[in-house]
Amino acid sequence: MALRWVSLFVLAGLSALLKTTQPFTVSEKCAMDTNTFLREINQDKPKEYAVLMYDAFGKLGSNVEGGNANRPGLLQQCQSAHSPAFSGQYCQVFLKQGTIQYFVGICVPDSCDEEEVQTLVEYDTFKMGHTSLVPPLPSILVNESTQEMFMTHCLSDTVAPDASDVTCLFVCCTMLAIPLAATLFSAIVRWHQNRAVMPTTQSACLNTGLNQYGTLKTNGSMDSEVNGSTTEANNSTRHGSSCFPKSCVYQCLQAFSLQTTSRGIFSTSSRFPEGGYSSLNGIRILSLLWIICGHSAQFLVINNLDNYKDWKATVERSPLYVFSLSGPVFMAVDTFLLLGGLLSARSLLGSIQRAEDKLGPGLVLGYLFRRLKRIQPLHIFVMCFTVGLISVVRWGPYWFPFIDNLMDCKTYWWGNLLLVSNLLPVHEICVPWTWYLSLDFQCYATTPILVYFYRLNRGVFAALAGGLLLMTTLAGSLVTGFLQLPVFQPSTLHLFSRTSENYVLYYYVKPHTRYGPFLIGILTGIYLTTKKGQLLKHKWQAALGWLCCLSVLAALIGLAYALRGIPAQPSVPHALYQGLHRPVWALAIAWIILACEEGYGGFINSLLSFSPWVPLANISFACYLIHPVFILVYIGLQETPIHYTDVNFMYLFLGHVVLTLGMSVVVTVLVEKPYVLLKWNRKAKLQY
Numbered sequence: 001m002a003l004r005w006v007s008l009f010v011l012a013g014l015s016a017l018l019k020t021t022q023p024f025t026v027s028e029k030c031a032m033d034t035n036t037f038l039r040e041i042n043q044d045k046p047k048e049y050a051v052l053m054y055d056a057f058g059k060l061g062s063n064v065e066g067g068n069a070n071r072p073g074l075l076q077q078c079q080s081a082h083s084p085a086f087s088g089q090y091c092q093v094f095l096k097q098g099t100i101q102y103f104v105g106i107c108v109p110d111s112c113d114e115e116e117v118q119t120l121v122e123y124d125t126f127k128m129g130h131t132s133l134v135p136p137l138p139s140i141l142v143n144e145s146t147q148e149m150f151m152t153h154c155l156s157d158t159v160a161p162d163a164s165d166v167t168c169l170f171v172c173c174t175m176l177a178i179p180l181a182a183t184l185f186s187a188i189v190r191w192h193q194n195r196a197v198m199p200t201t202q203s204a205c206l207n208t209g210l211n212q213y214g215t216l217k218t219n220g221s222m223d224s225e226v227n228g229s230t231t232e233a234n235n236s237t238r239h240g241s242s243c244f245p246k247s248c249v250y251q252c253l254q255a256f257s258l259q260t261t262s263r264g265i266f267s268t269s270s271r272f273p274e275g276g277y278s279s280l281n282g283i284r285i286l287s288l289l290w291i292i293c294g295h296s297a298q299f300l301v302i303n304n305l306d307n308y309k310d311w312k313a314t315v316e317r318s319p320l321y322v323f324s325l326s327g328p329v330f331m332a333v334d335t336f337l338l339l340g341g342l343l344s345a346r347s348l349l350g351s352i353q354r355a356e357d358k359l360g361p362g363l364v365l366g367y368l369f370r371r372l373k374r375i376q377p378l379h380i381f382v383m384c385f386t387v388g389l390i391s392v393v394r395w396g397p398y399w400f401p402f403i404d405n406l407m408d409c410k411t412y413w414w415g416n417l418l419l420v421s422n423l424l425p426v427h428e429i430c431v432p433w434t435w436y437l438s439l440d441f442q443c444y445a446t447t448p449i450l451v452y453f454y455r456l457n458r459g460v461f462a463a464l465a466g467g468l469l470l471m472t473t474l475a476g477s478l479v480t481g482f483l484q485l486p487v488f489q490p491s492t493l494h495l496f497s498r499t500s501e502n503y504v505l506y507y508y509v510k511p512h513t514r515y516g517p518f519l520i521g522i523l524t525g526i527y528l529t530t531k532k533g534q535l536l537k538h539k540w541q542a543a544l545g546w547l548c549c550l551s552v553l554a555a556l557i558g559l560a561y562a563l564r565g566i567p568a569q570p571s572v573p574h575a576l577y578q579g580l581h582r583p584v585w586a587l588a589i590a591w592i593i594l595a596c597e598e599g600y601g602g603f604i605n606s607l608l609s610f611s612p613w614v615p616l617a618n619i620s621f622a623c624y625l626i627h628p629v630f631i632l633v634y635i636g637l638q639e640t641p642i643h644y645t646d647v648n649f650m651y652l653f654l655g656h657v658v659l660t661l662g663m664s665v666v667v668t669v670l671v672e673k674p675y676v677l678l679k680w681n682r683k684a685k686l687q688y
Helices: 002-021 028-041 048-056 075-079 114-122 163-193 200-213 230-238 248-256 279-301 308-317 319-324 331-354 361-392 400-407 409-417 432-444 447-456 458-483 498-508 511-530 539-562 572-597 602-608 613-618 620-636 646-677
Strands: 088-097 100-109 148-155
Touching: 028 048, 028 100, 028 114, 048 075, 048 088, 048 100, 075 088, 075 100, 088 114, 100 114, 114 148, 163 248, 163 361, 163 646, 248 646, 279 319, 279 331, 279 572, 279 602, 279 613, 279 620, 279 646, 308 319, 319 539, 331 361, 331 432, 331 447, 331 511, 331 572, 361 409, 361 432, 361 447, 361 620, 361 646, 400 620, 409 432, 432 511, 432 620, 447 458, 447 511, 458 498, 458 511, 458 572, 498 511, 511 572, 539 572, 572 602, 613 620, 620 646
Parallel strands: none
Antiparallel strands: 088 100, 088 148
16 A cells, blocks of 8 residues: 555655646646646556556557557547546557557556657656556567567547538539429429329410420430320420529539439440440459459558468468569559540540531530540549538548548648649559549540540651650659659558658659550550451461460569569569550550450450449549448548458458448439530520
8 A cells, every 4th residue: 555655645645746847838737637647657556447448558459569559548438438537538659669659558647748648658657556558569579679669650530520521521412302393393303294183274384394304215305195185285485484483593403313224224235236345344343443452451451460470471472472563453543544534535536526527626526525524523522421420430450541631621722623632742642542533634624635636647656656656664763763662562561651651652653654544445446446457367467465464464473472572672574574564554454445346356355345334433532432432431440450361351342342332322312423414405405
C-alpha cells in the first residue's frame, strides 16, 4: 500500500513538472483525470471504468517477427468507459523502434488533447505499478530498445459533419431523389392511363399525354391506343391541347424514371447495335475482376495485417502470387485504356459518317460533351458519397492511411470536376482511384486530332502516331531510369516511402507515360471500323499470331516477377520494361480482339463473348468507381488486424464483388443512365 501512495505522489509531481518544463503543457483537468485513472487501476479492487480503460490499451501479441508489431487495443471498449468526471478517449501513438514503425492504441481521459497525450507518453506517465502501459518492443525481436514517438492521433466518438460534408450529402441525396420522384410521377401517369372508366375527352387527353411522354415500347415507340380514342388523341396532339404539355422538365422526368433507366440493364443481347465486338464484354469484365482482386489484397497490406512479413515472404517466394501484385494486376488498367481508345475512335468515326462525312468543331464538341455526360454524373456522385461517408461513420484504428487523401476532396475537388486530378501532386488527388477518369478523358480528347490527320493524309497520320508512341515509351523509360523506380509500385513498400510517392507522382498517373495503350486502341478502332476485308486469310497466320500473343502476355507477367524490387542504381532492364510493357500488353490484347472479330478466336472467343458478360458490362463503370469504397469501409471499420491466409483473401474478394455488383446496379439506374439517355436535339429540346 505504501508503494502505491509513493507512486501516486510521483505522478502528481510529474504532472506539475510537465506543466512547467514542456512547450505543450498538460492542463490541470487532464492531469487530474489522468492521475485519477492511474490511481484507480492501482487499487486492489479498481472501478469498472478503469478496468475497461486499462483493458483497451494495446497489448503486445505474438508473431512480432512475422509483422504483428501494431497494438491497436479496443476502440469501442475505450469509448464505452465512463467515470463520474470523464470518459475514455481512444488515441493512437505512432512509434519507431529501429527500422520498425508501429502504433499503440491507448485509452486516456477525454479531457486531454493530442498534444497533451503526446507529452504524457513521452514522459512514460501511463504505468500500472512499475509496468509501463506503452512498453517498447523487446530488443531481442527488433535489435533496438530505444522507442521514438513521431505522432499522436485521437479518434473522436462523435460525428460532426462540417458545411462541405453536408453539401456533399445533400448532392448525393438530390441525385438519388430525382430519379425516385420521376419514377413516382411515371407510375401516377400509368395509373391514369390504365383507369377503366373515364369521360371520352378526358380519355383522349390523357391518351395524348401518354402517347407523347408515357410508357415506351421496347422499340422506342409509344402506345397510342387507350379505350379506342386514338383519333381524338392524335387530333388533340396536332392542335397542341395535350393534358401534359411538352416541356423539358417533363421529358427529363421521363428520362430519369426507373421505368426508362432500368430497361435493358440485365439484357444479354449485344451492347453494340451494329453487331460484332462481343469479345470486348468478356475482356472488360475479366479485367475489372482482376483489378478488384488486386485492390482487395493490396489495400489490406498497407497497414492492416498481423502477419505482414509472412505475406511478403510468401509473395516473393511463389511466382503464382505475381497475379496479385500491383504491376501485373494493374496492366488491366492498360486494357481499359486500350478499350477506351478503340471505342472512342469507333464512336467518332460513326458520328462523322452520320454527319455526311464532315468533321467540324460542332461535332467534336458534341463528341466531348457526350463523354462528359457519360462519366461525370456518377464520378461526382461517388466523390460526394465518399466525402459524406467519411463524416458520418465512426472509423476504427486502421483508417489513418487513407483519411488524408480522401479529406483532400475538400480542397482539391475542382481537380476531379475539371478532370485534371492526375496532374496534381499525389497527396492532393481527391478520391485517389478516380485518377483514371482524368487520364481517360485527356486521352479521349486526342482522338479527334488523330482522326483528323487520318482523314487528311495517311502518311502524316502514321508519322504522328509513331512519334507519339515513341515519346510515351521514352518518357516511361527515362522517368524510371533517372528516379530509380521499380517496374511497379510494390505493396511491400511502405505507403509513405519516397519511392512509392515518386512512382505515383511522376509515372503511374501521368498521361505522357500512360498514353501508349490508348493510342494503340485508337489505331485498332480505326482499322476495325474502316477495314474492307480480312487481315487473317489463313489458319497458319492465326496460329502464329496466337502463339506470339500468349507468349508475350506470359513474358510480361513473368518479367514483372523477375524485376520486382527497387533497383539500387539506374537500371537499364527496369527502364526498358517500364517503357515497353504497357504498349506491348495493349498490342497483345488488340490481337485477341482482332482474331475474335475475324473468326479465329476459337474457345477464347466463346469465353469472351459469353452472353452473361453483357449485363455485367452494363454496370462495369459503376463497379470500377464503387468497389474501392467497400474495401476502404471494410478496412476502416476494423478494430483488430486481419490475418493473411489464401482463404481469408478469397472470401474478402468474393464479398467485395457481391456488394459491388449489387450497389452498382442501383447507382447505374439511378445516377449514370438518366444522363446518358438525355439528348439535346437541334430544336433545343431535351429528349430521351
